[in-house]
Amino acid sequence: xxxxxxxxxxxxxxxxxxxxxxxxxxxxxxxxxxxxxxxxxxxxxxxxxxxxxxxxxxxxxxxxxxxxxxxxxxxxxxxxxxxxxxxxxxxxxxxxxxxxxxxxxxxxxxxxxxxxxxxxxxxxxxxxxxxxxxxxxxxxxxxxxxxxxxxxxxxxxxxxxxxxxxxxxxxxxxxxxxxxxxxxxxxxxxxxxxxxxxxxxxxxxxxxxxxxxxxxxxxxxxxxxxxxxxxxxxxxxxxxxxxxxxxxxxxxxxxxxxxxxxxxxxxxxxxxxxxxxxxxxxxxxxxxxxxxxxxxxxxxxxxxxxxxxxxxxxxxxxxxxxxxxxxxxxxxxxxxxxxxxxxxxxxxxxxxxxxxxxxxxxxxxxxxxxxxxxxxxxxxxxxxxxxxxxxxxxxxxxxxxxxxxxxxxxxxxxxxxxxxxx
Ligand SMILES: *Cc1c(COP(=O)(O)O)cnc(C)c1O
Numbered sequence: 001x002x003x004x005x006x007x008x009x010x011x012x013x014x015x016x017x018x019x020x021x022x023x024x025x026x027x028x029x030x031x032x033x034x035x036x037x038x039x040x041x042x043x044x045x046x047x048x049x050x051x052x053x054x055x056x057x058x059x060x061x062x063x064x065x066x067x068x069x070x071x072x073x074x075x076x077x078x079x080x081x082x083x084x085x086x087x088x089x090x091x092x093x094x095x096x097x098x099x100x101x102x103x104x105x106x107x108x109x110x111x112x113x114x115x116x117x118x119x120x121x122x123x124x125x126x127x128x129x130x131x132x133x134x135x136x137x138x139x140x141x142x143x144x145x146x147x148x149x150x151x152x153x154x155x156x157x158x159x160x161x162x163x164x165x166x167x168x169x170x171x172x173x174x175x176x177x178x179x180x181x182x183x184x185x186x187x188x189x190x191x192x193x194x195x196x197x198x199x200x201x202x203x204x205x206x207x208x209x210x211x212x213x214x215x216x217x218x219x220x221x222x223x224x225x226x227x228x229x230x231x232x233x234x235x236x237x238x239x240x241x242x243x244x245x246x247x248x249x250x251x252x253x254x255x256x257x258x259x260x261x262x263x264x265x266x267x268x269x270x271x272x273x274x275x276x277x278x279x280x281x282x283x284x285x286x287x288x289x290x291x292x293x294x295x296x297x298x299x300x301x302x303x304x305x306x307x308x309x310x311x312x313x314x315x316x317x318x319x320x321x322x323x324x325x326x327x328x329x330x331x332x333x334x335x336x337x338x339x340x341x342x343x344x345x346x347x348x349x350x351x352x353x354x355x356x357x358x359x360x361x362x363x364x365x366x367x368x369x370x371x372x373x374x375x376x377x378x379x380x381x382x383x384x385x386x387x388x389x390x391x392x393x394x395x396x397x398x399x400x401x402x403x404x405x406x407x408x409x410x411x412x413x414x415x416x417x418x419x420x421x422x
Pocket of ligand 1: 220
């Protein structure tokens with residue numbers, strides 16, 4: 001991966017050789033007022049719209065118009081089992097078995113529903129461990145769970161922190177925490193790919209370590225799903241949650257994914273919140289039966305889901321399935337490696353990349369600390385046609401996605417950054 005070259009010719013050549021480059025044309029790329037395509041680097045925040053999404057949603061609008069309630073069974077894609085059309089492809093994206101997957105609710109809601117089942121504090125074991133720079137919603141969610149169970153949200157929360165002067169987390173430090181406090185920790189809940197640093201954690205390692213001390217393990221994979229190979233089943237994690245509007249391109253506020261490991265699939269003794277959609281499908285509409293728990297991740301559903309949002313997810317997953325997460329991550333590593341190579345030319349007194357340099361410890365995102373910068377830098381980049389994300393005090397997050405970003409995007413982005421910094 002070290003044969004990257006400087007200059008526009010190289011970027012053009014790489015785009016020509018890239019078998020996935022055609023997918024860029026299958027997305028709506030936002031344009032500036034003068035009609036030029038923007039360089040879109042925020043697929044980690046809101047993924048772009050696949051052109052085929054409209055047809056998928058229109059199909060459901062048409063069936064609703066023509067069939068009314070009959071669409072539940074008679075629509076081209078019947079609505080009653082609609083979520084089942086997503087399970088197989090979603091399972092492939094996150095490396096799970098279909099029985100371990102369901103698409104439902106929104107991300108933070110799923111996190112809470114998972115904690116109803118997998119955060120079962122006792123007098124002796126009630127603490128929750130998260131990474132110190134967890135996404136705010138995750139932190140607020142676990143704090144509120146602690147309070148809900150009657151614990152102090154400061155005393156009950158353990159933070160896995162980076163060492164002095166560092167940003168990335170070290171597994172030895174996690175092990176130290178567990179050696180000292182493992183018996184007090186009920187749940188370890190980590191962002192699979194940290195939203196700020198882009199560090200992709202070794203999910204299996206964390207799970208094995210946590211299980212050794214008797215903790216439940218959950219991951220928030222909002223920044224991982226569709227970005228890296230998560231291999232959730234093999235990780236052994238108890239649960240995972242993620243949204244579909246970031247790398248999975250399913251539209252603002254779209255439904256979220258949820259993974260529950262197969263080992264819990266038939267455990268009816270697990271505490272959980274239920275609704276009619278968690279009840280046996282065969283007898284759901286008898287309406288008068290005693291509750292009969294549906295096995296697998298599906299059994300955590302409460303309600304009949306919004307089909308229009310699911311149609312957008314189906315459109316996206318069909319595209320992921322066509323390409324395969326393996327080819328996607330292969331391109332992603334090369335594209336982000338090229339980005340890193342060009343950034344390094346700017347010199348260490350100008351920028352510092354916080355994200356791990358090992359391609360197996362990151363996804364597509366690079367978090368770039370710009371020395372002596374403030375938000376005006378981000379504004380100038382935006383004016384120059386680059387959509388990126390600014391984190392105070394001095395970090396730009398850029399996430400070139402292999403689906404719709406090109407080598408030329410990266411080339412022009414770094415050229416613009418260079419001009420602005422000079
Ligand atoms: C994007 C993101 C969220 C957002 O939560 P919503 O419930 O979808 O609003 C939460 N956690 C993480 C780690 C995220 O990346």
